[in-house]
Each structure stands twice: as C-alpha cells, then as structure tokens.
Amino acid sequence: MLETVPYTIIDRCRACHAPSSLLIPALEMDPMPLAGQFCISRKEAYDAVSMPLSWIICERCGLVQVLEDVNDRALFKHYNYASSTVGGLVRHFEQFACILAESYENSEPAFLEIGCNDGVLLNKLPATWTKCGVDPSDVARTTHESASDAAYELVNKPFTSTLVDRKQWTGKWDVISGSNCLAHISDLRDVFEGVASALRPNGEFWIEVHDLDALLDGSQWDTIYHEHKAEWSLDALTNCLGTLGFERISFERIPMHGGALRCRFKKTGEKKYLQGTTDTYLPKLEKLSLAYHRRNEHPTVRTLRSAVKNGQRIAAFGAAGRANVYLNQMVDLTFTWIVDESPLRIGKFIPCVGTPIVDPSSLDQEAPKKCLITAWNYKDDIIRKNPNYPGDWLTAFPIHQES
Numbered sequence: 466m467l468e469t470v471p472y473t474i475i476d477r478c479r480a481c482h483a484p485s486s487l488l489i490p491a492l493e494m495d496p497m498p499l500a501g502q503f504c505i506s507r508k509e510a511y512d513a514v515s516m517p518l519s520w521i522i523c524e525r526c527g528l529v530q531v532l533e534d535v536n537d538r539a540l541f542k543h544y545n546y547a548s549s550t551v552g553g554l555v556r557h558f559e560q561f562a563c564i565l566a567e568s569y570e571n572s573e574p575a576f577l578e579i580g581c582n583d584g585v586l587l588n589k590l591p592a593t594w595t596k597c598g599v600d601p602s603d604v605a606r607t608t609h610e611s612a613s614d615a616a617y618e619l620v621n622k623p624f625t626s627t628l629v630d631r632k633q634w635t636g637k638w639d640v641i642s643g644s645n646c647l648a649h650i651s652d653l654r655d656v657f658e659g660v661a662s663a664l665r666p667n668g669e670f671w672i673e674v675h676d677l678d679a680l681l682d683g684s685q686w687d688t689i690y691h692e693h694k695a696e697w698s699l700d701a702l703t704n705c706l707g708t709l710g711f712e713r714i715s716f717e718r719i720p721m722h723g724g725a726l727r728c729r730f731k732k733t734g735e736k737k738y739l740q741g742t743t744d745t746y747l748p749k750l751e752k753l754s755l756a757y758h759r760r761n762e763h764p765t766v767r768t769l770r771s772a773v774k775n776g777q778r779i780a781a782f783g784a785a786g787r788a789n790v791y792l793n794q795m796v797d798l799t800f801t802w803i804v805d806e807s808p809l810r811i812g813k814f815i816p817c818v819g820t821p822i823v824d825p826s827s828l829d830q831e832a833p834k835k836c837l838i839t840a841w842n843y844k845d846d847i848i849r850k851n852p853n854y855p856g857d858w859l860t861a862f863p864i865h866q867e868s
C-alpha cells in the first residue's frame with residue numbers, strides 16, 4: 466500500500482508567529498521523500514512519497530525555515546537516528562558534558578534535556594544531578610526501556626508549554642538544554658515559552674543548533690530537508706529568545722554537523738524587541754540558491770559522471786539525512802550502494818532512488834573505485850577507519866564559491 470505523508474503549508478513563522486505575508490521565498494528544491502526515512506525493501510523505496518521542499522526566511526525575526534510542515538507523527542515514525550552510533554557525535558557529547566559539569570561544579574542542578582535521543586548526553590552528566598529527558602522518538606523509548614539502570618527519567622512526549630503545565634514544572638528546572646532538537650520542532654514559539662516557564666528565575670538555557678552561517682558559507686544544500694524545519698542564525702536565535710526575557714551570556718561556533726552554534730542564555734525576565742536580519746541574509750540565500758541550481762557543474766559530480774560514462778560503478782559512504790538529500794537531488798547519478806556503520810540502517814534502502822545500504826566490509830577489492838563521502842562532516846573519521854579501501858574518496862561539500 467502506498468503510504469501518504471501528511472504535510473501542511475505553514476501560515477505563520479514558527480518562531481515569532483509573524484503572518485505568512487512576512488515569509489519571503491528563498492529556495493525551491495526538487496521534491497524530496499523524508500530524509501530520515503530508510504526503507505526495508507527496494508519496492509518500498511520506489512513507492513516512497515516525495516513532497517515539495519522550499520525554504521523561506523521570516524522578515525520579522527530572521528528565522529530560515531521549511532515552508533512545508535510534515536506532521537510530527539510521520540516525521541518521528543521514521544526517525545532512525547541513534548546518536549550513540551555516530552563516533553564523532555559521542556565525542557561531541559562527552560565534551561559538552563564536561564563543559565556543563567564545569568559550569569555547575571559547585572551545584573547539583575535539576576537538568577532537563579529536550580530531545581535526549583538515546584541518552585548520549587544525560588548518561589555522561591554527573592550522577593548527583595537530577596536528570597530528565599523529553600523526547601517523543603522510538604529511539605528514546607526503546608533505549609531507555611532496555612537500560613537496566615537508566616541515569617535519567619524519560620518523558621516520551623514532545624516538549625510543549627502544555628507539557629510543562631501538565632507536569633507542574635513551572636520554575637522547577639535550573640538548567641535546560643537542547644542539542645540539534647530545535648530543528649525538528651513545528652511550533653518553536655511554544656517550546657521557548659515552555660522553557661521560559663519551566664526554568665527558575667536566572668535559570669539557564671543551553672542550545673546547540675546547526676549554524677545557518679556555516680551552511681551558507683559552505684552552500685550546504687544537502688542539510689535542507691523536511692525534518693530540519695528551521696535553520697538558526699545567531700541573530701535570529703538571540704532575537705527570538707530576547708522577546709521572552711532571555712539574555713545571551715556566551716556562544717561559540719563548533720564543528721558538529723558541518724558547523725554549529727553552542728549558545729548559553731540566562732532567564733533574566735527582561736524582554737527585548739525584535740531586530741530585522743533579512744537584509745544581511747537575503748543576498749547569502751541567493752548565493753546558496755545559485756550553488757544548488759548549479760549542482761551538476763560541481764567538479765566531484767563531473768568526476769562521478771565520467772566514471773559512470775566509462776562503465777565504472779560508483780559508491781557513497783554515510784547514509785544519513787544528507788545522503789538521502791544528495792541522492793534524491795542528483796537522481797541521474799546511480800550509486801551501486803551506500804555504506805553505513807549503523808545497524809539501524811544496514812540492509813535498508815534509500816527512499817525513491819532505492820540505493821541499498823551495506824556495511825563497511827563491502828569496501829573490499831571488489832568495491833567501486835570511486836566513493837563519495839556523503840557524510841562529509843565525518844570525512845576524516847571515515848578515511849581513517851577504512852584504510853584498505855582501494856579506490857578514491859570524494860566529497861561534494863562544503864562548496865566555496867567565488868563571490
């Protein structure tokens with residue numbers, strides 16, 4: 466049976482609730498299946514549903530976001546992403562846990578994490594802290610259920626202001642964090658209001674988000690997909706949280722996921738007005754659109770295409786969301802297979818294009834002689850862990866254009 470994926474067109478900004486008349490079109494991509502979907506058979510892959518995919522920027526708060534909003538239930542049903550299976554991410558969270566532990570070394574805070582996934586951060590925080598994870602995904606539930614001594618309480622629901630009320634969490638938490646979860650939320654305004662209510666006065670909110678500026682600098686159009694509903698710049702984030710009485714006390718740019726922001730906010734209660742940021746970002750978005758529309762002219766694509774023309778097979782490495790986007794936006798490049806290390810994905814197929822996902826042992830002497838690293842943000846790890854691959858490693862990102 467052909468599955469339908471429900472989606473709607475947003476009629477207001479997810480972060481500041483500005484009306485649709487203030488949402489400016491920025492990029493229209495070819496239709497895409499859900500990038501987090503991996504199919505159990507080739508037939509299911511060919512039957513997967515594609516949806517339009519467009520990017521817009523809010524003229525009022527500057528948040529860049531996807532116009533088409535996929536129903537959260539459909540989105541999380543296909544969520545096969547266990548953070549602890551990605552080596553680079555595990556190291557990232559070890560480091561983040563150290564930073565948090567140092568920041569609160571003289572206290573034992575009540576700590577809540579939005580989007581805790583398989584507990585990759587919570588398990589590394591000091592045992593004396595009160596810890597809670599809020600995450601609606603199956604991955605969060607099954608890992609928590611199978612852990613005999615889970616270090617944290619799990620609420621297997623989306624974080625909303627209604628949940629905060631229902632749990633009577635007003636003013637309860639000292640510290641709230643969210644790593645990479647803000648991209649998946651439909652009503653960000655509601656989540657921020659929930660955080661503002663759940664934190665005690667002067668409580669702190671740590672956010673790690675993919676950095677719009679890093680995406681734009683490298684023209685990373687392969688990170689644009691329905692699951693990434695919003696893409697934050699430092700300005701837009703500071704803007705939106707400022708209106709709810711948060712002050713940014715520090716930030717840093719970190720290499721996670723091809724470029725991210727780690728920001729620390731304090732709930733001071735002093736509300737600020739929004740400042741426009743679209744004048745800065747519209748020209749940069751135009752440049753991204755140009756890189757996307759010229760994607761067939763990229764040197765790596767030419768190399769792959771000429772290999773195929775000469776009768777060679779080509780492969781890819783890293784079957785995450787980025788790969789799903791790339792393979793579905795480059796449909797005339799047929800990859801024999803794509804390697805992945807995650808047992809959740811090996812044996813499955815990329816939706817629509819039907820590329821099989823295989824384990825790293827496939828990179829033997831019989832392997833295709835050209836392998837595109839679709840998980841290019843883990844390129845060094847991948848090359849180091851597969852020293853015997855006899856062919857050429859290639860990447861297609863980041864793209865640095867002449868201005």
Ligand SMILES: [Zn+2]
Pocket residue numbers: 478479480481482483523524525526527528
């Ligand atoms: Zn807005």
